Amino acid sequence: MATTKRRIQRIAAAAIAATTVFASGGQVSAVTTTASTAPDTTRSLTVAVSTEPSTLDGQVANDRNARVITGNIFESLIRRDREAALSPGLATSWETIDEANWEFVLREGVTYHDGSPFNAESAAYSINRMLADDFETQRGSYIEGIVSAEATDEFTVVVTTDGPNAVLPLQMAQVPMVPLDAGDEINSEPVGTGPYAFGEWQRGQSITAVRYDDYWGDVPAIESFTVRVIPDAQTGLAALQAGEVDLVLDILPEQVDLVPQVASVHATEFSYIAFNTYKEELSDPAVRIAMNLAVDKELLAETVYSGFARPNQAQHLTPESLGFNDEVEAYPYDPEGAREMLAEAGYPDGFAVTLNVPIGRYLYGEETVQLVAQQLGDIGLDVEVREWEWNEYREAGRIPGTEEGAFDLKYGWNSNEWFDPARVASHVTCDGGSSKICDEVVDENFAIGATTLDQTARDEAYQTAWAQLHENPHAIYLLQQDLIYGLAEDLVWEPRLDDEYYVAEMSFS
């Protein structure tokens, strides 16, 4: 047994040595040192991702497989700390000058990986680069409402918005800084200010980054890391078991016993079943509350998700978010009470509804819907489950609640990487594209949240809105799902709430 283990370690060391050969462009000396002094400090990290990033331009890419690389190479003016709160990044402080202007004071002594200095000029250039009309980016939501940026002195930049923009700080946490006159080549050879600099991209296979020695902050423990593209989840797991990779994203709950070490975090992802409140039977809030009472969220979390989920606290966001109302409780499981409420509302014999779910889109979505349908059936409803191909589901899901063909009940997931309710306004406001509810109180408070710059006032407004939505629910609130990771035995890392993968926060024991 011990020899097998040692052999695996040797193979792992050899695999790392092999990756190092590619990373260093064939410097043989690097290989021998890595192979002979295998442990800890010189050990390189390998992360498995399922799909290759489309681009390594941090201003363009926003999918997680890309962020595993770009999040370590690029930095923004603001960053989130481990509690997901906004904290200084490349800017040391920021404040509003007036309703439409924000001043950011920048960190001094920061350089890009190409040696050029980071200053207000390059910061303003970076922001304006994303604002250009022809700039195609997955980060479009982070520049909405921003008009321009201007350097006012060497280390001060002023960002102008098209009106009061309460979410500008969180937007600035997702606008990576690039060097002056960065061209399209940063698609494939990214240059940022982060703790790791780009190494090599072997298309279809792997991307490597190496520690940046002139980094302004603390020097990371791990010298270099490689992102390997392993599309098949089973193979990714096998690579982790064989010691070829140290971190696998998205382990399934039933796989946790197969990995050397498991880490999980309550993510910002949550599941819900949205009502069409324009449908006659569902227009009465009492009916919708009854349906919330009918579902056993604990059972769902324990059985379907093997405990890697917890009941959503009856809000369309997660507890770390601004505006979360801690006094709002998840609806208890009370089928008796639910039946009584239904009878009082005039439906002692229930009524018929359809419950719509996309196939193969959400982890255990179909299983969840079956269980919910059964429990709604227990209080007398006649639930028909309809499974949809994703694109058809999306199209049909867009039909407004007042029109023919609108979903009665729509199962879906949301995540809120903004940690701000402004992100989910379209799900609960009268005019929202995904909304099938209209509540004056909610709309008023979301309007305050959208235009007030005072974050405390916003927080209160949103809390009021969630309390209102607890009395007039827009959905059956289900679960907050965990992100589950498979780790090598000796990898030390606490997963982050914000779905970022900072190698600087990782080390080997």
Added chain:
Amino acid sequence: MGGSSDLVTVRGRVTRSDADDVTEEDGPVQASTPIARRMAWAGRSTVAGIVLRRARDGAITLVLVIVVIFVLTNVVGNPALVYAPVDASDAEIARIEAAFGLDRPFLERFGDYFAGIFRGDFGNSNWQQRPAIDAVLEALPATIQLSILGIAGAAFFGIVGGVLAGARPNSRLDRVTNFLSIGALSVPNFWLGLLLIFVFAVRLGWLPTSGRIGWNSIILPAATLAIVHGGRIFQLVRSATVEEMSKPYVRVARSKGFSDRQVLTRHVLRNTGLTTATIAGWEYVRMWGGAAFAIEFVFAWPGIGTLMINAAHRQDFFILQAAVIVAGAFVIVSNLIIDLMYRAIDRRVGAA
């Protein structure tokens, strides 16, 4: 068989009168199979004729491939809708349609695409942000490498095993290998791949699980292909050998005192050679019909199979189209080469 004597006389130059060659009386090449008939047909033509005719057929097929893949991606689905964010408004979708040129009439778009292909322009990948054909051509060598090693392994196991088993039907060797080969061709290929990964990479630690990192990365995926396709080659070679061994000339040869080994190597192998080559060729093409792609995905082998599957996930129609067309062209060219190979083997049979 009438067909077989036809073949001999048509070719004219064949004499087959070596003293120890008993094949003459007994009909050397059986034309009872469609393969052999196709051979007989091809045998009438010159090399240039075959190349021209096959090139013409190939071009027609390729145009059909282009039409079908374009229709599938552009008419059956709406690329703009799958590319748009979940909450996209109608205006946003219209903007994406305009950006992709999807607001133009179908025939006009197809015409542009088709004309572009002749300039080597297969459109720009929105996933990789570079010309789609670049991504495909970059991945192609990995697939060729894997499929060639896979078919070499498959042919080796299939032919050696099939001949040995077929030479002594119902022997213990025959029964064991037959059982194994049926198993090999019955298991789902991706499952077999995962099994090999588990045994040889995770448990034993002899080989890497996946990727294309060191020289030994190719062993497991190629072995998977070799086992699955080798099983089928084995079955066909075995039955061809059994059939050949029951021919009267074999009995004659044996009665003249030739050893089994001599009969096998001098006569049976030559006469089953065509069938064998054809089967191996078909199996190779079959790999390009999907088997190699599934294996690539399982082993994270950076070939066009993995590329295509990822492109489909990424809704990248340009790479998907380019990959299908390039793979189609490759299969057509491979078929042509296989046709020419028949001829080469055929000649050797004749010249013997």
